[in-house]
Amino acid sequence: MPGKLIVIDGLDGSGKSTQSERVAKCLRARGEQVKLISFPDYGEPSSALVKMYLGGEFSDSPNGVNAYAASTFYAVDRYASFKKFWEKEYLSGHTILATRYVSSNAIHQMGKLPRNQWDEYLKWLDDFEYEKLCLPRPDQVIFLNMSRSVADRLIEGRYGGDESRKDIHEKDRAYLQSCQETAEYAAKAQNWRMICCDDGKNPLPLEFVTERIMEKIESRA
Ligand SMILES: Nc1ncnc2c1ncn2[C@@H]1O[C@H](COP(=O)(O)OP(=O)(O)OP(=O)(O)O)[C@@H](O)[C@H]1O
Numbered sequence: 001m002p003g004k005l006i007v008i009d010g011l012d013g014s015g016k017s018t019q020s021e022r023v024a025k026c027l028r029a030r031g032e033q034v035k036l037i038s039f040p041d042y043g044e045p046s047s048a049l050v051k052m053y054l055g056g057e058f059s060d061s062p063n064g065v066n067a068y069a070a071s072t073f074y075a076v077d078r079y080a081s082f083k084k085f086w087e088k089e090y091l092s093g094h095t096i097l098a099t100r101y102v103s104s105n106a107i108h109q110m111g112k113l114p115r116n117q118w119d120e121y122l123k124w125l126d127d128f129e130y131e132k133l134c135l136p137r138p139d140q141v142i143f144l145n146m147s148r149s150v151a152d153r154l155i156e157g158r159y160g161g162d163e164s165r166k167d168i169h170e171k172d173r174a175y176l177q178s179c180q181e182t183a184e185y186a187a188k189a190q191n192w193r194m195i196c197c198d199d200g201k202n203p204l205p206l207e208f209v210t211e212r213i214m215e216k217i218e219s220r221a
C-alpha cells in the first residue's frame with residue numbers, strides 16, 4: 001500500500017516552509033513516518049533549468065518563457081526527486097509531505113495563457129505529470145491563502161533590500177498578482193483545501209494555521 005502524499009502550496013511568502021515543518025512534527029508525534037520534500041529541489045542538478053529560468057537566462061520576464069516550456073522544467077525536477085529520494089518510502093507506506101508540487105505549475109504558469117485556455121492547460125498538466133511521467137497524485141492539496149501585502153511584509157528584508165537578488169518571478173508585481181487568480185481558479189477546479197492565513201492586515205498565529213491544516217489532514221475533508 002502506498003503512503004499518503006500531502007501537498008502544501010501557496011504563493012510566495014505564505015508560510016509553506018514554516019507550516020510544512022510544523023505539520024511534519026505533528027504527524028510524527030502521531031507515529032507516522034514522514035518524509036518532508038520541497039520543490040524546486042534547489043540542492044540537486046535536476047533543478048538546473050528552473051534556476052536558469054528564474055535567473056533570467058532565457059528571458060528577463062517570466063512571460064518570455066511560455067507556460068508549457070517552463071512547466072516542463074519544474075516537472076522533470078519532480079521526476080528526479082521522486083525516483084531518487086522518495087519513491088521507495090512512498091510505496092512502503094510513509095507519509096510524504098511536499099512543499100509545492102504539480103499545483104505550483106498551475107499557480108505560476110497558467111496565468112501566462114489567456115483565461116479561455118486555462119482548462120486546456122490544467123488537463124495537459126494533469127496528463128503530463130501524473131499520467132505520462134507517472135508522478136503520484138496527491139491525496140490532498142492544501143493551499144495557504146495569504147494576501148499579497150501581508151506575505152510581502154513577512155518576506156521583506158529577505159534579500160537585505162538588494163532587489164537585484166530577487167528572481168524573475170519575485171521582481172514582477174503584475175505576475176505575482178496574476179498568480180492569486182490562477183490559484184483560486186485551480187483550487188476550485190481541483191478541489192484544493194484553502195486555508196485562510198491572514199485577517200486582511202496581519203498573519204494569523206502560526207499555531208492557528210497549523211491546527212487548521214491538521215484538521216483538513218485528519219478529516220480528509
Ligand atoms: N502565520 C505567520 N505569522 C508570522 N510569521 C509567519 C507566519 N507564517 C510565516 N511567517 C514567517 O514569514 C516568513 C515567510 O514564511 P515561509 O518562508 O514559511 O514562506 P514560504 O511560503 O515558504 O516562502 P517562499 O515562497 O519564499 O518559499 C518566514 O520568516 C516565516 O517565519
Ligand SMILES: [Mg+2]
Pocket residue numbers: 016017018
Ligand atoms: Mg519556502
